[in-house]
Amino acid sequence: MDGSQLKTDYPVVLRFEGLYPHQLGSYEAHRLRKGGDLSHVDRERTKLNGPPLIGPEDWASLALAEIREMTAKNFAAELEALEKRKRKKDIQRRLIEGPKQPWRPTRHGPMREVILTVNKDWFAGDLSNFFGEGENHREKEFGELAVGWLKENFGDDVIHARADRDEAAYHIHAVIMPRANVEIAKPGAKVPTATATRRMLQPSIHPLIKDYEAAQDSVGHWFKDLGLVRGERTAAASRDARENGEERPKRRYHAKTWKWRAEQEQRLLAERQALDLREEKLSDREGKVEEREAEAETVLAVAEGVVSGALVVETADDDAAPVLTDAPKVPDATLCEPTVETLRKRSPRGFARAANAFERAWFRLFGEARKKAKAEAQAKVTGAMAQIEKADAKIVEATRHLPREVRETIAGIRQTIPAILSRLERRNGGMQRDDDGSRDERKDRGDGEKF
Template sequence: MDGSNIKTDYPVVLRFEGLYPHQLGGYEAHRLRKGGDLGHVYRSRSGLNQRLIGSEDWAARALAEIDEMKIENFAAELASLEKRNRKKDIERRMLEGPKQPWRATRHGPMREVILTVNKDWFDADLAGFFGEGENQREKEFGEFAKEWLIENFGEDVIHARADRDEAAFHVHAVIMPRATVEIAKPNAKVPAASATRRMLQPSIHPLIKDYEAAQDSVGQWFADLGLVRGERRAEAIRQARQNGVTPPKRRYHAKTWKWRAEEEQRLLAEMKALAERTAWVEVREEEAETVLAVAEGVATGAFVAKASSEAPELEDGPPADPARPAGPGLEELRRRSPRGFARAASAFSRAWSRLFGDAQAEAEATARRGVSAALTEIAEADEKIAEAAMLLPKEKRPAIAAIRRTIPAILRRLERGVVRYPAGAKLTDQPPGGAAGEKSFND
């Protein structure tokens, strides 16, 4: 293998995700592998996951503390209003009740932290090769992550854990940014009117407030493990805007649960499209196979044209040669693919129509030519009979006249059965010469 293609610079990955207190229940259910999207989890390795910071009941403790903050803030606010003799405000606040201890924000008052590296970096560890049970890179990364979290967020890190049951080793942490703020300015006349309240305020932590500073921090902290800082994309965007050029696109980091949901929907859509395409291909294959089976049946004589039908139609042919294996019958082919059978029948019908039509037209043309010639010959013969009859004795002439009167009817029947009126032939109800000719026989 060419060693120049081996990646050596692996960036440490840091992500912050907004988090609301009411989401802690679902967060815990997923941590314990009792809920959420578990399709990407290797359940056989879940026992290797490790809690790094916080107690087992950290989520319940956090929610209880937030409720306590809410009640304490409410009591402190009412006390401040009472000292300032704000009776109407007291009545209003009593009706409103306690408020959540944070300002409205689209990200939420807490933060989830995710720290990891590309899976290949962890897989390159040689612990397994030397017979060591634990991946040393995972162990060292977890220790560095724990120290970085405590160094920068202190006691506001209420939970951290290392997950080993997913594609790549990673550390999850939850930051509960506690802050104390003033709710009423000191009053010279009523000094005791000043009060404070406890809040959740992410901006009190510089690394949450400044994302680029956080990336710099982890890049420096994990440098001893041979890792590097991630791409300076935000700086590149600012620089591009200053220079008046199109900036690179910002990376979109979807929340894990949201990404899983979107990925699931995408996979379902792809599976549905694949199923539809597969079904369509199967139908088309059935059609093609049916058309070929019909064609083969016609070629081998298993199917023949139905002579009794006005329109060309298929029917089973004479019994097949016992030495030749029998194929599917007409009804089976029609059930297998009605569309394919109809296409094949239509194609052969058109061929039969042309074949039978051409043969019939040729036969009729031949018949017309023959009848026309026969009529001409008969007319000529009749004229000769009339001429000859004039030479017969008078007692013989009536018999000849009776015979001649039957000739036009015979010719008309022949004409109707084959052609309308053959070219060059005109038939009359009376024999050539008519009554005059008959009368002339008797003269």
Template sequence: MLRSSLMDGSNIQTDYPVVLRFEGLYPHQLGGYEAHRLRKGGDLGHVNCSRSDLNQTLIGSEDWAARALDEIAEMTADNFAAELASLEKRKRKKDIERRIVEGPKQPWRSTRHGPMREVILTVNKDWFDGDLSAFFGEGENQREQRFGELAKEWLIDSFGEDVIHARADRDELAYHVHAVIMPRAKVEIAKPKAKVPTASATRWMLQPSIHPLIKDYEAAQDSVGQWFSELGLVRGERRAEAIRNARKNGQETPKRRYHAKTWKWRAEQELRLKAEAEALAAERAELDERTGRVVEREDEAETVLAVAEGIASGAFVLGGDNDESALVEAPDAPPPEGSAIEDLRRRSARGFTRAVGIFGRAWSQMIGQARRNADARVSEAMDQINRADEVLVEATLQLPAEKQSQVARIRQSIPAMLRRLKRSEATLSSGFDETRAERSDPGDEEKL
């Protein structure tokens, strides 16, 4: 094999491992495999369909899957016929009847992985991207081309005609080769030993273990490492050997790597991303809720302060009770620096109610005290006026009639003076009893 001139330069990195994976495959899965190969089904989320025309068949015909299923069906029928013929030669009538009822059996033993194998060969995307063909105007990526050629040669050398299909995909993240192995094996039909020798019967089976590289995964890794070494590629990590040595030496064993199928990996990633998105949405909702509560408290505090500033500046006036309607804008007061009353109420109804309640109660207490003080002063003044009036009446009785009439006219103006006094104290004593201002006896004038 000749090395490409582009692969001999110093730009070649020798630490890129060639990747080899085996995946179990059942015949009934070939339909889905073909649908995905033709980009008509399966997981296409990672496929760049604009490059699908660049995919290339390396081994097999276009109808390879149908041919394989037909061959397996033929193997099944031939095996059933051969088994019945063997039983008939041995005159096992009951066994023949039983097998006819049971019908043909699948030409493989039940296993966890299936009777066929899908092979995947590739290298890290960066290695393919390091090719300089496009830079020199040579068109096709030389690393991809040579990798595909070596992959085809290795598959045929390792599995012969059992490689029924191989293709190179260029429409995904990295160039890679898919292949399908149908491991055909001819085995003898198991039968009890007979005294009279009879001709042996055989049947065709799908038996992956007939291929040493499927049976021994480490040997397969050694094989591809050596086969692709001319490209500067190396064997993958000797993980199984490291695990054995760790167990032998009583050390902690490295974790095994399990390669999930692309569709399964993507499904797991979608579930993970969905869970992360739901968790993030929950965190955002909680944050929004906390932010809303903070904003609400800030609005409430600002509203209380605005009401306090309005009352202090004289822009707002509180009435006698402590409900919301008690706060009004003063008609002659300068406009407040903040919002009007309705704006404050809309900003935070709770803050507005709290502010009016607090200041309303304080106002009521202040007015109540003022009223009590005013009532005491007015009551004392009225007592003094009444006592003075009584003295005046007694003194007037000693005056001549003309002077008595003059004093009587003066006494008649006292109730009006008291009413004016009451009005001047109305803001502090709205419950003042006007009758107290007219406590003088109207019959006193007659007494004069």
């Protein structure tokens, strides 16, 4: 051997992964680099992978065909056993149910994928390239020992093995199809008697699959000539901690490369989404702060505009609601005061709040006073008109005893009274009416009546 015989502290890595027959198609697609996660594969080195180390190229299709044959033979054997026992109802039931898969339901599946490797730095420490030999001796010797260990412990149940050289570290993949003959006992019998023999996939028939620690011990011993050591005894450390009442060490999680990368992508995606959400919330918060600042500035600008006289509160007529508007511009003004339009654009909400406040204040200060003054003026005009009407009636009564020429002169003067009263009515809010709503007859009395 080369320098790989030197003792190192590199542990040999062994992992078992559960595998179902229906996954063999995707397994083969990834082996041939036609599917699956290929982001970590160096496609320029794929040609170095070479043919399978164990099994033919069509191993997957052969395995599936064998499983179908097992299924069919098991079904036929079961029906034959029921026929011998004359269990007609059971035969009818099983015919309806159809053939069953040749394994018991488990969490991991009836087959196993085996992965054997060492840290990439150990393979990179080979001196073959330095001496111009081309082939990596550590990879070659590791692969030969791996094939020997697989055949030694799993025999013909190792239906496939290959070496991958186009990923980060050289590693061996193998597939185990654990075949077993299971005797089916007659149910309810006092003395168990076999009624049929089934061919099943049963991983527990292999001691190294059944006992993971034993498998780690086995590879540690098998590869020791390469200077490799057994992996950490995490299971034993966990047992000891449990027995001593101590905190158990965290269990290491070995994920397939494609699964690990998918998990990392999901984690990165979640982090990006969380970051985007934080930025969105921060942006919304900043936008709300800017909006509140613009609102406060607008309220202050409206107040300053009212104080400076640039903004005034006006009404279109006495009965209209007051409105904040721009004051008439002074031609020689040097200050550029904000207008109603610019303030409204800056912050519609702030302008509305400020304008509403000043309009209400104006109405309280001046609106009620104007209404009161108007009511007082109307009362005075109404009283004056009543006095004029009363005086006019007395004039009419008095002139009845005067000569005709004098009455005609007075009648001409009285004709001007209705016009004066009409102007007063218009100023006072409209035509005056008597209590019963009828029009005043003073016009009829002043239409040139002859005394």
